[in-house]
Structure formats: C-alpha cells, structure tokens
Amino acid sequence: MKTYLDLAPKYLSGHKNKTRLTVLSVVMAVALVVGIFSMLDALVTFEKAQVLKSEGNYHILIRNPTQTEIDIIASRIDVENSGMLKDLGEGKINDEMCAMGYMDGNFAGNLNIVLAEGEAPKNDNEIMLEKWYLDQLALHIGDTVNIALSNGIADDYVISGVINDWGATKAASIPFVFVSKGTSEGLSAVTSQYFVLFKVGVNIQNTEREIAAGLNISADRVGYNEGLLALMLQTKNNRVLTFYLIGMVLFGLVLVTGIVMIYNTFNISVMDRVRQFGLLRCIGASKKQIRRIVRRESLIISLKAIPIGVLGGMFITFICSGILKIYNPYLFGDISIFSFSGIGIGAGVLTGLLTVLIASMLPAKKAAKVSPVNAVTGSESVKISGRQKQGVLTRLFPVEIAMGVNNAINKKRTLILMTSSIAISIILLLGFSVLVNPAFMGMKTDEPYTPDLTLTSDQGITSELSEKLSQIEGGEVLGKPTEHQIDLQLSGKNDEQTVNEVAAVIDETITLHDKRQLNAEADNAFMTIAVFIYGFVAVIALISILNMINTMNTSIVSRSKYLAMLRAVGMSDKQLNKMVLAQSITYSLTGCITGCVLGVVLQKELLDFLATDWSFPLYQIVGITVICIMTGTLSVISPLKKIKETVISETITSL
Amino acid sequence: MNILSTLNLYKTYGTGETKVEALKQVSISVSKGEFVSVIGPSGSGKSTLLNMVGALDQPTSGMVTIDGREVHKMKEEELSVFRRRNIGFIFQSFNLIPELNVEENIVLPILLDYQKPDQHYIKELLGLLGLTERKHHLPSQLSGGQQQRVAIGRALATKPAIILADEPTGNLDSKNSQDVMNLLKLSVAQYHQTVIMITHNHSYASFADRVFQVNDGMVRELGASRR
Ligand SMILES: Nc1ncnc2c1ncn2[C@@H]1O[C@H](COP(=O)(O)OP(=O)(O)OP(=O)(O)O)[C@@H](O)[C@H]1O
Numbered sequence A: 001m002k003t004y005l006d007l008a009p010k011y012l013s014g015h016k017n018k019t020r021l022t023v024l025s026v027v028m029a030v031a032l033v034v035g036i037f038s039m040l041d042a043l044v045t046f047e048k049a050q051v052l053k054s055e056g057n058y059h060i061l062i063r064n065p066t067q068t069e070i071d072i073i074a075s076r077i078d079v080e081n082s083g084m085l086k087d088l089g090e091g092k093i094n095d096e097m098c099a100m101g102y103m104d105g106n107f108a109g110n111l112n113i114v115l116a117e118g119e120a121p122k123n124d125n126e127i128m129l130e131k132w133y134l135d136q137l138a139l140h141i142g143d144t145v146n147i148a149l150s151n152g153i154a155d156d157y158v159i160s161g162v163i164n165d166w167g168a169t170k171a172a173s174i175p176f177v178f179v180s181k182g183t184s185e186g187l188s189a190v191t192s193q194y195f196v197l198f199k200v201g202v203n204i205q206n207t208e209r210e211i212a213a214g215l216n217i218s219a220d221r222v223g224y225n226e227g228l229l230a231l232m233l234q235t236k237n238n239r240v241l242t243f244y245l246i247g248m249v250l251f252g253l254v255l256v257t258g259i260v261m262i263y264n265t266f267n268i269s270v271m272d273r274v275r276q277f278g279l280l281r282c283i284g285a286s287k288k289q290i291r292r293i294v295r296r297e298s299l300i301i302s303l304k305a306i307p308i309g310v311l312g313g314m315f316i317t318f319i320c321s322g323i324l325k326i327y328n329p330y331l332f333g334d335i336s337i338f339s340f341s342g343i344g345i346g347a348g349v350l351t352g353l354l355t356v357l358i359a360s361m362l363p364a365k366k367a368a369k370v371s372p373v374n375a376v377t378g379s380e381s382v383k384i385s386g387r388q389k390q391g392v393l394t395r396l397f398p399v400e401i402a403m404g405v406n407n408a409i410n411k412k413r414t415l416i417l418m419t420s421s422i423a424i425s426i427i428l429l430l431g432f433s434v435l436v437n438p439a440f441m442g443m444k445t446d447e448p449y450t451p452d453l454t455l456t457s458d459q460g461i462t463s464e465l466s467e468k469l470s471q472i473e474g475g476e477v478l479g480k481p482t483e484h485q486i487d488l489q490l491s492g493k494n495d496e497q498t499v500n501e502v503a504a505v506i507d508e509t510i511t512l513h514d515k516r517q518l519n520a521e522a523d524n525a526f527m528t529i530a531v532f533i534y535g536f537v538a539v540i541a542l543i544s545i546l547n548m549i550n551t552m553n554t555s556i557v558s559r560s561k562y563l564a565m566l567r568a569v570g571m572s573d574k575q576l577n578k579m580v581l582a583q584s585i586t587y588s589l590t591g592c593i594t595g596c597v598l599g600v601v602l603q604k605e606l607l608d609f610l611a612t613d614w615s616f617p618l619y620q621i622v623g624i625t626v627i628c629i630m631t632g633t634l635s636v637i638s639p640l641k642k643i644k645e646t647v648i649s650e651t652i653t654s655l
Numbered sequence B: 001m002n003i004l005s006t007l008n009l010y011k012t013y014g015t016g017e018t019k020v021e022a023l024k025q026v027s028i029s030v031s032k033g034e035f036v037s038v039i040g041p042s043g044s045g046k047s048t049l050l051n052m053v054g055a056l057d058q059p060t061s062g063m064v065t066i067d068g069r070e071v072h073k074m075k076e077e078e079l080s081v082f083r084r085r086n087i088g089f090i091f092q093s094f095n096l097i098p099e100l101n102v103e104e105n106i107v108l109p110i111l112l113d114y115q116k117p118d119q120h121y122i123k124e125l126l127g128l129l130g131l132t133e134r135k136h137h138l139p140s141q142l143s144g145g146q147q148q149r150v151a152i153g154r155a156l157a158t159k160p161a162i163i164l165a166d167e168p169t170g171n172l173d174s175k176n177s178q179d180v181m182n183l184l185k186l187s188v189a190q191y192h193q194t195v196i197m198i199t200h201n202h203s204y205a206s207f208a209d210r211v212f213q214v215n216d217g218m219v220r221e222l223g224a225s226r227r
C-alpha cells in the first residue's frame, strides 16, 4: 500500500460479491444510456438513408423556375448542387403508354436516377429507360424504339442508357422515358422542378428565405424535402418540432434514469459503511480524503463498467440494425451495422462518464459527512422507528411477514432508493409507449395483406389462367380473383423464379404489376421507426427488470449479517423466505404505484401536448404490476439461496 | 505543562423527554506524559468525555484545549490533520479495516498524512506488539488480543502526543489484557506520550498516575493513587 487511496481497490476486491453487483448496476445504466442514444443515432442514419432513397437528396425545390432564377441560384456559393427535373407529359413507346421526362445529369444521382448501364441521352435521338421495362421486352442498349412525344410527333430513338427501377412506375407498369436536353427543350413541360442541395452547415431556413426574397419567388413555388430537413433539425414543420420536443423530454428522462440508477447503486454501497467511514475519520482522515476514497471507488467501478455497458448498448443497437438490414437489404444494404460508431458511441461514452460522475458526487459527499463518533457508537445510522406500525401489522399478518414489510417501510432511505429505482423505469416505459402510436410510425397499409404482384387485363382473365396461377409454387392467389384483376402474394422463397413463372403463363393481353419494390418502400417508413421504438421500449423494460433484480440482490446481500442473526436466534428458512419476500414485494409495490401514477401523468401530458386522445392505459398498468411482482419474487431467490448456504457463524463474524 | 484541559464542558443529548445530560460542568487537566484512567458505572458519560476530548463530537458548551489549541474552534480540515497527528484512538471493539492487513492497518494514519512510513519505526513497532510474524495477515485471521494490539500499533503509528483508549481490554482475557496494559505503559515511557484510558477494571485503573471517576456526567479526581 502506497497511499491511503489504495483503500478503494482493497475494499472493492475485499467485497467481490457486492462489487460485482455494483458494477453490473452501472453496466446496465450505461448500456441503457448508450443503447438508447446510439439507437437514436442509428434511427437517424436509417431514416436518412430511407429519405434519401425515397425522396431524394435535395433540400428545397423551386417549381417552374425561370432561367434567370436558375442561373442565380446555381451560382450561389452555398449551393452544393442543383438540377432540373421536367415532367414532359405522356407519350407512347411502341404504341404503349409511357411517361416522359428530362433530368439534368449532374443531379440525377441525387434523385436516385442511377445509371445502371450505358450513358444518359446526349443527342436528340437518344433516350434512357428503366431496367424492368428493358427486361420485360428483352430490349438492349443500342436497340431502337418508336416513340410518340406528347406533341404527337413520332420518331425512332436509340436506347443509350438504362437506369435502375422505380417502385412506382414498375408497380403501375408504365415505363418512364428520359429524353435528352435538346428534345426536352422542344417540348412544353407539364411541370418543371428545380432541385437545390445546399452545402453542409448552411442555415437552410435563412438561405431559402433570402433566395425567395431576392428573386421574388412566391411561397407556393417553393417545396421542401421535409423528411430530410426534419432529420437535419432544419425544419419549420410544427408537427415535427413537437415530436422532437417530446423526444427531448424522453431522452432527457433516459439520462435522468441512468443517473438515478447509478446514484442509487453508489448510495447503497456507501450507506452501510457508516462505521468504517467514522473509523477513518477517527484516525485522521479528512472529509476531503473520504470523498476522494469514495470517488476513487466510483472511478474503478466506472472503468470496469463503462466499457461493458458501452458494448452492451452497442450490441442492442446492432440487433435493431440487423433486423432492419435483414428486412430490407435493398434500402439499408449499404449501411454498415457498425457505421454509426463515431458520434453515437462517443456521445454514449461521454454521457456514461458524466452520468457516473454526477451520480457519484452525492454519495461521496454523504460519506464525508459521517461523523467520527459513528466508529465508537457503532450505530449504522439507520434508526428503527415506528413500533406502533409494527403492532398493527403483526395483528394483520404473521410475524415474519410483518417484519419484512416493516423492514422495508422503516428503512426510509432504502425505501426511497428502491422505490425511485423501480418507479423511474416505469415512468420511462410509460413515457416511451407514447411513441408506440400510429401517428408517429408513419402510415402502414391498412389492409391485412398487400399483393406482391397484380395481374390486370382489359380483356378479362380466364378461370383457366387463374387455375394455372394458383398452382405455381411460391405464389398464392389473394382474395377472390375478378375478371380483370388477380392479386398474388409471394412466399418469399425464390421470388424471382416465381415471378418468371408467372410471366411465362400470361399473354400480352395481361399486364403484370410488380409491386414488391413499392411495398417495400412504403412499409419501410413504418418498419424503421417501429423497430427502433419497440427496441427502445424493449431495452428499457429489459434493463429495468435486470436492474430491479440486481438492486434487490444488493439490498439482501448487504443485510446478510442481520439475516444470519435472525437465523441464529431461531428463524426458520421458511420464515426467512417469507420475510425477505414480503420486503421485496413491498419495494416492488411502492415502486410500481409511484411509477404508475407519475408515468400515467407524464403519458397524459405528452399526449395532450400532441393533441392526441388519451385513454387510461389499463393493460399497460396491469402488465407492469404483474411484472413488478414477478421480478420482486424472482430477485430474492438467488441471494436467499446464497445466504442459506453460508454457515451462520461465518456471516456474523465476517463483519 | 498541561497537554490537555477542558473547561466547563457540557454535553446534552436529545430534547424533552429523551433529554440526557451526559456531561455536566467538566473541568479537568492532564499533564504531558501522564497516564490517566477513567472509571465509572455504565452510562455515566465516560465514552462521551473521551469523544469530546478527542474532538470526535461537538460539546453542547464549554471548551477543550489540547497542546494550547482550542480544538472546537478549528475548521474541519484543520481538525482532521490535527487529529491524525496528535491523537491516537483505541476502541473496545477493535475497529480495524477488514480489507487491510496488519501492516497496512498500522501505517494507514501515516498515509492519510501523506507521509512515507518510517520502515525502521514500523518494524520496531511490530516487534514491540509481537506482530512481526503476522504482519501480512488480515484482521479476520487474528485473535481478539492480536487485533487489539494492531489497533494499539495504529494509534502509535504517527507518534501522537495523546492516546485515547475506550475500554481497550474490554473484550480480552486477563493475559491479553495484561499485555495491552504493559504496551500502553511502555509507549508512555518510550515515546513520552499521554494516555487517557477508560476501564471497568479497578486493578488496571491503579496502573495510572491519576484516576478520574465519572458519575452521572460529573467528573472528579480520585486521590492520586500512586504519586
Ligand atoms: N448518541 C447519543 N444519543 C443520545 N444519548 C446518548 C448518546 N450517546 C450516549 N448517550 C447517553 O449518554 C449517557 C452517557 O453515555 P456514555 O456512552 O458516555 O456512557 P459510558 O459511561 O461510556 O457507559 P459504558 O460504560 O456502558 O460504555 C448515557 O445515558 C447514554 O444513554
């Protein structure tokens, strides 16, 4: 031993059991904070990927811009990239209906118009088509097609490039034809949109206002990529702002929960050492030195717990991201599950450290306040009071249950500690469940099933064909096929093959609508948020339960001397069980009641704030109560077993 | 020269019905190098007196002076330093830090003072206490007598001017008690320390240069027993 501070590691290694529980508790609090925050970070990443894919990578757009407006905006120093998309109305391709348009090549990628093969049309007789259409008609680059433009003039065009499929046009079975700039200028556009992407760090709201004012662009000509702006926290949308405010309240609550959990843990470890701190004061330790010893202990525990907690929190996020990636490799395939390490984890570690720091400050102060007299009197600062209550209780219950309840109620500090520990998790749970709300989860398609493929025909579908279709493996006919429409759902195995088989049995009179990509895109808005919100709730519930078990464990372990004494004076194992159980259930119930009352109030406030209807969350409350009682019961099993295994005399002399 | 004196010391615990006047109008003084014992019936206020003298607790009124300094006027931090350098405590229950071994328990007050333990002195102390063989043992691996000797070693570690002992032999058999008494006696002689010791055993009380009798919170000196 070199300095008095070595007392800290010596104490910790001298109480392995207790230290393990403390570390575990901090691990869970840190995992909660890191998990929730890195999940939030991942959610933003996924949402962004989704918005970029479904809406495009732009910030604002100007409808029907003049050339002057385009020139001025394009030359601005804060504009990263900009480009024009023109809707050139309907045309005909080989006598079939098609949509026609033009896109500036430099911005095509931002709107997910990605060249799969060949190049964008440069000459006036060149066009670009979607891949599915080429596949369907077995066309290739360099082939010639006949196209009638919206002005009625028909001509032969050469296919110069192929772009990746669009969900919407694929499902509608209407191909999109891109023409060259020259061709587009000869046609009158139905609408034209000028997309603008600003540079990183630009205040979009201000800049947009400046541009609109400078060029005298009316508000109805300006459009926003709301989803992207919301994720960049640059939105004016009130609903989104409300959502963020609620998010802030809830994530603030996560931090508070982390702090309370760790504070309670450190507090327990300090509270039953009053005598030791008194002794140290007697032999000359100053208050500052005691504070340092306790802080050193916290530091050692944190150094062990924070890395594990961070890994745990990352693992939770990893699972959520994994689910999303498996669910939609098309959208999220290029997001690495580990890619959000930077900010998310950094913030997690930082909040973890801060949480531990804040949470350990008060117990250290408390330990320093211990008077040296405590070493002499041996009092453990917990005063037993309320003998009257015990009288009432003993009349109501057998003595051991009365003792258990009494132990719980009379030890005010432990009671507050346990109650707050349990209650705050419940409050958090009830608060977060506000988010499990269709209004936030985007629009999920209402029907119980959505077809993957739809076959339509103007000339009618024969029953013979529908018979054939129903026999194809991997596909299932949905509902009652009508004369003009058959819906098919795919099993998910060998879908490509099934689609090919379906394509093989139908003739030209029948149009095959492949809706898979569109469905996936629509479902995603729902899925992404749902996975994370249920993830949040699951993580909070899981950690709350583990923490409750852990805290109960700690409270029993720290009273093992007292329990051994009771056994020594003749309490049977059965009575001991009942007593400890009564105590733990008392804690569960006080925590549960406090948590439910405050949680329901919070829930109601949040929903009122959202102007959403609130109804009493009966099922949630019943569920929480059941889980609380179950956890309270489960948590006493292992420490009781341990106590019974140790010889009575050993426990009594060991302290 | 007085190393320690009290003037009109009062200590009252509680209020109303539970009010206890543990010390009343206590004025005593002890000279440097004296061995003083305190006797009196249970609950008479002996431990309270020792706590006041050792500045473990605040008196209700009156003052305590050690080495010319009024202890209760000192600031918290100052008092801690003063205590660790000038006062050594020995309690009835041995009050060792269970996680530290014998040697570590003994040097702890030195470490708290940010000093390097004088190895030579510690070795001498361990020898004196008969704990050389046991210096790496934990308190739980020692007998009661050995534990009490460790506590004495700890009290002597910083060579404090005053040693305050509250029934140091209370938990020991007569052989061990005798050893402890001899040790205390020896340290007074060897390091020129002042000892104030509470005891229930009148024969140990007679070891002392002077004996204070506490009754119902009042302290009076019995006729000098040896001088
Ligand atoms: N913290 C306290 N609160 C209230 N009363 C106290 C407190 N400490 C001591 N007393 C009371 O003060 C009186 C003196 O107690 P003290 O401990 O000094 O007695 P003592 O002489 O040391 O007794 P013993 O020989 O049994 O150790 C007793 O009546 C005791 O009940």
Ligand SMILES: [Mg+2]
Binding pocket: B046, B047, B048, B166
């Ligand atoms: Mg006493």
